[in-house]
Amino acid sequence: MTDRRSFLRMAIMGTAGILVAGCDRISQSGWGTRVLGSAEGLNRRVQALLAPSSSMAKEYSEADISPVFHANGTTQPGTPAYRALMANQFRDYTLQIDGLVNRPTRLSIDDLKKLDTRTQITRHDCVEGWSAIGKWQGTLLSAVLDHVGVDPQARFVVFHCFDEMDVGVPYYESVDIGEARHPQTLLAFALNDQPLPVPYGAPLRLRLGRQLGYKQAKYLSRIELVKSFDAIGDGKGGYWEDQGYEWYAGI
Ligand SMILES: Nc1nc2c(c(=O)[nH]1)N[C@H]1C(S)=C(S)[C@@H](COP(=O)(O)O)O[C@H]1N2
Ligand SMILES: [Mo]
Numbered sequence: 001m002t003d004r005r006s007f008l009r010m011a012i013m014g015t016a017g018i019l020v021a022g023c024d025r026i027s028q029s030g031w032g033t034r035v036l037g038s039a040e041g042l043n044r045r046v047q048a049l050l051a052p053s054s055s056m057a058k059e060y061s062e063a064d065i066s067p068v069f070h071a072n073g074t075t076q077p078g079t080p081a082y083r084a085l086m087a088n089q090f091r092d093y094t095l096q097i098d099g100l101v102n103r104p105t106r107l108s109i110d111d112l113k114k115l116d117t118r119t120q121i122t123r124h125d126c127v128e129g130w131s132a133i134g135k136w137q138g139t140l141l142s143a144v145l146d147h148v149g150v151d152p153q154a155r156f157v158v159f160h161c162f163d164e165m166d167v168g169v170p171y172y173e174s175v176d177i178g179e180a181r182h183p184q185t186l187l188a189f190a191l192n193d194q195p196l197p198v199p200y201g202a203p204l205r206l207r208l209g210r211q212l213g214y215k216q217a218k219y220l221s222r223i224e225l226v227k228s229f230d231a232i233g234d235g236k237g238g239y240w241e242d243q244g245y246e247w248y249a250g251i
Contacts, residue, residue, distance in 0.1 A: 023073055023128055023214050023240065057184055057209030057251070060121040065192060066132040069124075071199035074171065077163035077219050085162075090203040095187070099158070099224035102149030109189050109203055116143040120184055125251055126213035135193065136207045138186030144223070145180060154225035158232055159206050159217040165239055173206065173217040174229050174237040174247070184209030187220065212249035214240045 077083075085093050094106035119137045141157070157180040161171040179185060188207040189196055196202045201218025208215055215238070229235060234242035241247045 138188030
């Protein structure tokens with residue numbers, strides 16, 4: 001069983017590694033998109049065998065923390081709204097939470113710190129082929145969802161970001177409610193005991209224990225609960241998904 005599991009894992013990672021050129025803007029060929037599309041169903045079925053929805057990502061010790069954590073994708077959003085917040089050390093920042101919730105709310109970082117928080121040392125895996133282990137501290141997304149009250153019609157949580165990949169095309173991501181409520185799903189405000197630095201998504205980013213790097217949305221501006229993400233971006237559930245990456249990016 002162990003052999004079979006590791007074989008399947010390698011098959012999945014191999015597929016992701018070969019087909020996806022990287023988290024930059026070069027992998028938009030029709031070839032990559034077509035092959036990824038057909039691989040996705042397989043990945044989801046295999047993933048269901050390997051990782052029941054309750055499974056936990058491995059957590060590491062302080063000694064395992066990477067001396068250097070690579071910053072990838074956007075490392076300095078240029079939009080006016082972000083620049084204004086940054087100029088004041090994010091003191092005026094609030095996260096907007098709306099959509100299919102009972103109480104649309106704005107929460108400051110201090111408000112988030114008053115809800116249930118967690119610290120976890122986990123590994124980040126980017127499809128470009130690098131990994132890094134970091135210590136993340138943040139508020140459980142499940143606590144935030146409980147705080148606002150989720151309408152039973154909601155199926156997905158969409159994470160809207162401040163940075164734009166092209167003019168007027170903001171980065172965004174999404175997960176289903178189950179992944180959102182997983183005990184290792186955090187809205188992280190600290191990395192390695194420091195307030196989240198700008199290259200890593202200041203002042204607040206998503207950290208999922210069990211999915212690839214591009215799902216870990218940085219620079220969160222708004223969280224929206226939806227029935228479907230058809231009407232957001234190109235309708236595939238995330239900026240990179242709109243370029244052909246898989247929506248379910250299990251490790
Ligand atoms: N808002 C936003 N989130 C993002 C990205 C981005 O460009 N913008 N890049 C993604 C990718 S591809 C990776 S690998 C990780 C990189 O996170 P890091 O900079 O903390 O290493 O952020 C992800 N989240
Ligand atoms: Mo990535």
